[in-house]
Amino acid sequence: MADRRSSTHSPFRDLHVCDACGRPFVAPVSVVETLDGEHHVVELSCTNCGWSDIGVHRDADLIALDRQLDRATSQIAATADGLALAFELERIECFARALDDGLILPEDF
Numbered sequence: 297m298a299d300r301r302s303s304t305h306s307p308f309r310d311l312h313v314c315d316a317c318g319r320p321f322v323a324p325v326s327v328v329e330t331l332d333g334e335h336h337v338v339e340l341s342c343t344n345c346g347w348s349d350i351g352v353h354r355d356a357d358l359i360a361l362d363r364q365l366d367r368a369t370s371q372i373a374a375t376a377d378g379l380a381l382a383f384e385l386e387r388i389e390c391f392a393r394a395l396d397d398g399l400i401l402p403e404d405f
């Protein structure tokens with residue numbers, strides 16, 4: 297796999313990919329200063345390893361980062377839904393097993 301970090305100083309690199317750990321967990325912390333309509337000084341931070349950086353970024357790159365975060369958020373929500381469902385199925389299975397084993401009696405209710 298190609299090392300994405302070799303393109304650190306390319307204006308086209310993905311902002312959501314961390315320079316330090318290479319994981320896609322970089323999020324904007326704050327806009328330090330707006331230079332003009334298109335360039336902003338932004339503090340970015342990696343929620344995975346704690347790396348942070350203050351740099352000048354183009355509006356378009358920040359919008360792309362925002363979209364990437366939205367996508368990641370919906371993926372996490374979908375995963376959480378899947379986990380909740382798996383947990384619920386597991387509970388139902390345990391209940392069914394307990395019923396089968398005669399561990400749950402009508403007088404329990």
Ligand SMILES: [Zn+2]
Pocket residue numbers: 314315316317318319342343344345346347
């Ligand atoms: Zn990182």
